[in-house]
Amino acid sequence: MSTTTDADTSDDSTSTGTETGLAAETAAGPDDGVLVVEHLTKRFGGLTAVDDLSFAVQEQEILGFIGPNGAGKSTTFNCITGTYPPTEGTVYYRGEDVTGESAYDMVKRGMARTFQSFAPLYDRTVVKNVALALTPDKLFSLSGLRGGTRDRAVEICERVGLGDRLDQTPGELPHAGLLRLELGRALATDPELILVDEPFAGLSNQEVGEVSDLLADLRAEGLTLVVVDHNMRGLLDLIDRAIVITFGSMIAEGTPEEIRTDEQVQEAYLGGEL
Amino acid sequence: MLELVSLQTNYANVLLNALSISALYALVAIGFTMIFGVGGVLNLAHGALITVGGFTAFWTTGALGLSIWAGLLAGALLGGLVAAALYLGVVQFVQDDAVVVLLLTLIIGFMITNGLRIFGQAGTISIPQIIGGSTSFLGTPVENVSIFIFVASWVLIGALFAFVNYTATGKAILAVSMSDKGASLVGIPSTRINLYTWIIGGLFAGFAGVLLTSLQGGSWDMGISPLVLSFAIVVLGGLGSIRGSVIGAYIIGFIDTITVSIFDPQLAGLTGLAILIVVLLVRPQGLLGREATA
Amino acid sequence: MSTATDRDGHDDRGRGRGGDLTSLLDPRSLPLRHQFGLVGLVLLAIFPLFVPTTDIPTFIGAIYLMLFAMSWDAVSGYTGQISLGHAFFFTLGGYGSAILNIQHGLNPFLSIPIATAVAALGGLLIGVPALRVRGPYLALITLILIPITRQLFVLFSDSFLFIAPGGLGGNSGFTTPTTPLVGAQPGAVITVGELGGLGRFVVGNLASYYVAFLLFLIVLVVLLAITRSDAGNVFKAISEDESAVAASGLNPAKFKIFAFVLSAAVGGLAGAMAVHSPALNPLPQQLLTIELSLTVIIAAVIGGIGTIVGAAVGAFAFELTEFIFGLSTLQFQLPLVGQSLEDLFPLPLFLIGVLTLFFLPEGIVPGNIELGRDALTWLRQRRGDREAAADGGESWAETEFEPAGRRNLEATSGPGGPSGFERTVERYRKRALEYGHDALDRTRRVIREYRR
CATH class of the missing domain: 3.40.50.300 (P-loop containing nucleotide triphosphate hydrolases)
Incomplete structure (x- = not known):
């Protein structure tokens, strides 16, 4: 029903x-x-x-x-x-x-x-996982090369409580x-x-x-x-x-x-x- | 590729050729599709197994001077042996990683065939015919060889059907092809089951290799064309489906034989490949296979 | 771990410096592995001056092989879409340019770009439908491209529509040679004469080498730029988990096709330029073979899949080894085997490829290890960084995570566990993997300490 x-x-x-x-x-x-x-x-x-x-x-x-x-x-x-x-x-x-x-x-x-x-994505660190989702859906994009993307990714990681696990890989996460x-x-x-x-x-x-x-x-x-x-x-x-x-x-x-x-x-x- | 036993435009012979060659290719395709259906591995070394069969028969009948029947037996057995060695020694450790196992089987296949070229014979090999002469069938003469190939292949196919559907081991094979985790939960050792499929595939491929060599001679690269044609058959029939392979073999075998005898002999093999492309684009899972889209 | 800034310029909060361009390009401040790369390039540039002049064409071929390998790696090493018949694209470029040049009388400066475009178009036509199906099917499709094309060459050996009025050459190629790009012959686009005591033909070969080298540099820069940009990250993510990529707001199909077309274009360009050099004639036996596809794959595997540089290194090592095996001083019969090293080719390289795939799938170039799925995690765990979960249980990694081979063996062996043989092989395989990871980790640590 x-x-x-x-x-x-x-x-x-x-x-x-x-x-x-x-x-x-x-x-x-x-x-x-x-x-x-x-x-x-x-x-x-x-x-x-x-x-x-x-x-x-x-x-x-x-x-x-x-x-x-x-x-x-x-x-x-x-x-x-x-x-x-x-x-x-x-x-x-x-x-x-x-x-x-x-x-x-x-x-x-x-x-x-x-x-x-x-x-x-097990092949990369936590912060890089988040950084991927910050990537624009464009074939030619350099945003990752500049520091901005990483900074934002770090912020988001801290927001969700992963600030101390930035460089770990998903395989290590509880x-x-x-x-x-x-x-x-x-x-x-x-x-x-x-x-x-x-x-x-x-x-x-x-x-x-x-x-x-x-x-x-x-x-x-x-x-x-x-x-x-x-x-x-x-x-x-x-x-x-x-x-x-x-x-x-x-x-x-x-x-x-x-x-x-x-x-x-x-x-x-x-x-x-x- | 699909060379006719004799170029007579004797329709009975053409028909029987189509029937028997298709059965032979079905054997190769079945082995390939079983290995994929049960273990998830695309055995790109399958063509090498065919070549192994042919060369073994060549040495058995040549250097060892035994009869062609011994050659046939030896060729099949050695095909199964090499397949088993390949599985036990290499594939079982890497079969989780699709990329690695694909590349490994491809490279090892090339190593085997190149090894045969370097250490064996670089040129063509030939072995005596299985059965010579011809019989009269409905008034027209048909080659005995074709009859033998047809009968022998179907005996093997029939034996396989019976084995898979009516014996415990055979049903275990079916179980693993559906779910290897589920199968292991009920106590089926998937390593051994996978081994059986590889052995069967190798036996069939070796057998086919001997017969192909006796029909049209062999060489170190004889495995490539049958392998490619088997791809077409297996994809048409559906990867993982034994029945599909048989059906696919006959469809492609017939279309190819007709094309070659009625149209241009140069088109040999091309129709099979054309069918393959169409199937892959339109319905990748083939007639009876599983889902194929990414 | 470092204190203020770590090796890649990030501070201990992980934030980047956002460095400016000049510091990026200063050779002295580059990471060690980049310094190695620069040295390698310089060596490659001066290499032909130290080689017997008659052997220069071999190394021109080496450069083109490196280009082929890099083009394969760009798609298969990155997105994980394995192409087994990449020689098809080399042939589209090579034959395309040859036909345009020989049968339509076009100058190579025109025929090469057009042929490259044809190869790119081929990549698009094949890629769009092929990338919609699962991996095994894609591999099969690319594999059978080669025999199909061979058949077509034979079928249309006399003439092929308006595209190739002189035919596709069947199995024996074309009877007229292509116009060389640069050489001593009067017909060459750029003719050279004597230089510094070296004869015309030697200078011609050297010039061909440097043309190839220049192409290599350009392609290397372009491919490195793309793969080190965001697109490269997305490529690798696609090979890991496509649904994660889609959930991140990225269109996987778009990136896959882009990689495929890029790879086809680069391969086609290399093929097109190669047929106008002393390295290659447009012959099916040389260009349109599965062996060539295999060679390229093995070169990339040994050098390290997914690094671009690894593929180039592997390809060069391949050619160098073949060259060394062919030296007259090494033409002896090996004891057990009864053949000379040269006759055995390509078996030894295939064997090394197999061993690499089996024991060290990430290859040799260290950069690849960083992104290797098991390696980082495994290394950390070896150093004892274990985390307690909030409720005191095992961390997920400890319970769930095991390298693929081991899990497969234990889960699916027969009753009574793996056999003695299986255990032995698995033990050796694990040992080799551990040794490989250890060695590379130690090397990296040494390098890092050296830099401080």
Whole structure:
């Protein structure tokens, strides 16, 4: 079952009141948010990974994208960010139809993403990894030869907490470091919206807190974030709003409190109370 | 390349030639495609294995004076042996790195063939015919050699099909071709399985090498044309698919034979290559292969 | 580690100095490896003066081989798109210029640029579709280009449309020679006479050498500029992980095609100039062979893939060795083998190539080690810099990271683990890799200390 953000949202299963923040939204059109996804569907042969998913991301919010493993979260990300096009549906970014555009075009538009199974470049240092994302997409460019690029890369590394690991290679980084590198690379592309794919997986409690603070800071600086995870622990304290999906469809939408108390979510996900 | 056994415009012979030569090339292609399908390695030394077969038969029948049948056996066996040595000694350590293994097999293949040139015979070699004479088939005479090649090749292909589909080891090969991690999780030792595919590939290539030499003579660089044609076959049929290789071999074999006998003999091999280019541009995974796009 | 500024001019916060141009070009302030390079260039320049005059054409050929190798490295060494049939582009340039020159009567000053453009166009036509498929398929496509072209030469040996009214020469090449760019012959574009006691033909050969050398310098500068610029970083990133490149906002296909076309153009240019020199005649056996592609690849591998300079070094070493093996003083029969060194060619070089690929895939030129995937990390770990993860567990590197060969062996050997033979070979291979890394690391440390 999927719901769109239209004013008549009064499915008993989702809204516990009239103030769901988005109940006031009109039917999701291209301008309803920074990123608007309409009727997104992705089929791989006989398998439907994402089923008629629609949602909108508001400017400077932190939207949580929650679901158990295999729910279709990463697939949705991939469709949105251009890894592959959706089978059906439309993706709007700042009002423009960007469905199926290639990954690098999406990045140039201002939509960056991190990879769940980290994709650093192992053949170069941390700072050079970030520097690559600062490189303009031009065949003839000398910006790297001048000191400016490196300085900016160092700044970004310090921003994400890798200031003391500038010259290490990704192979030497601990798990949390690789995540920070992903964020650093995403930040280097000067994005407006970052889709963060499962940042908390494999982190200790302390690290979860650190990364969470970092993401909140980024939002305070003007970024919009969509954070995917199936680990509720770190996520619910960070996000403003959440979408819960399972088996490719949305089953709930609302604030963290609403999600916590939503029965469907509890059943589908936790088998009981949160 | 695909030289006719005899240049008679005897249609029965042309047909049988196409059938038998295609089967022979199918053998080469099958070995190549199995090594890729199971181990992920493009064995660019495959042509060298063909040459090894031919030269072994040459020495067996020449210097050792044995019969052509001994030569056939020796050629096939030595092909398998060299392939096994190549896998055990070199490839198994580097097969994770696609670039390195590609270059290594290419270079080693060249070393083998150049070694045969330098230490063996720089000129052409020839071996006695397997079976001489001709039989009467539906009223027209057909060369016995062609019949033998056709029958022998299909016996081998059939044996392989049975082996892969009905024996435990054969099914293990299929398993590894699907996922070597998954296969090792159920206890299948992928090193040994890979070794088997290399041995089979080498056996078939050596066998084909002997027969090719007996048909049209051999030389140190005899492996290049069959290898290139095998590329065409394997890509058409789909890298990794045994069935695809057989189908591809017949398609290309027939088109090539027809082109050569009806049009211009100089076009030999070119049609195969043209098909290869078209397939690579239009549908790189071929008829039955896996996804190929970057 | 250094205190104020490290070797590349960065302070201890890692920020650059943004040095000005003059300090960049002052030879005395260059890093040691650049100083070596400059010395090498000077040696290369004066080399032919010390060689028997009849052997000069061999070394003209060496320079062109270096150019071929550098062109291959520019694409395959950097983007990881392995081209196995690069001789195709050399041939496009060489044959193109030869046909334009012989059959259309064009002056080499015209035929060479046009042929280069043809080679670049060929690179575009082949590259755009070929780069859309995975690595093995690309390698296959480039490999079969050579036999296909050979077939075409035979097929159109008498005439090929309006492009080559005299035909493509079949398997034996052209009967008329090409116009030399510079030489003693009256037909040459630039004729030379006697000079300083040396006869006309010697001077002609020397002049040809320096023409080739000049081309080499120009190509070297251009390729170094491109590969040391941002594009070079992107190339290498593409060979590491294309999706990471796309996620960084860069279009991988654009860069791959650029590298491919650049490589084809440089190769074509080298081929075009080579056929107008004493080094080469436009013959299929010389130019359109897989052996030539292989030689170029091995030269680059031995010298060090992905450095440009390594390819040049490897190619020169290749030719030098062939030359030495051919010297009359070395024409003895080797004991076990019954052949002379010269007869054995190219086996010894192929063998060295195989050994290099197997034991030291990064090659010999040290610069490559810095970017080698395993090396840096491995070196640091050997020095004991281990990091504790926040929760006290092993660092990711320790658990996840193992060199490819070892992981493969243990994961996939038969039940009961790797056999004795496998363990032995793997042990020797690891030892060789460690030795190689150690030796190079020690060398670099010595060099660094020497500079202080």
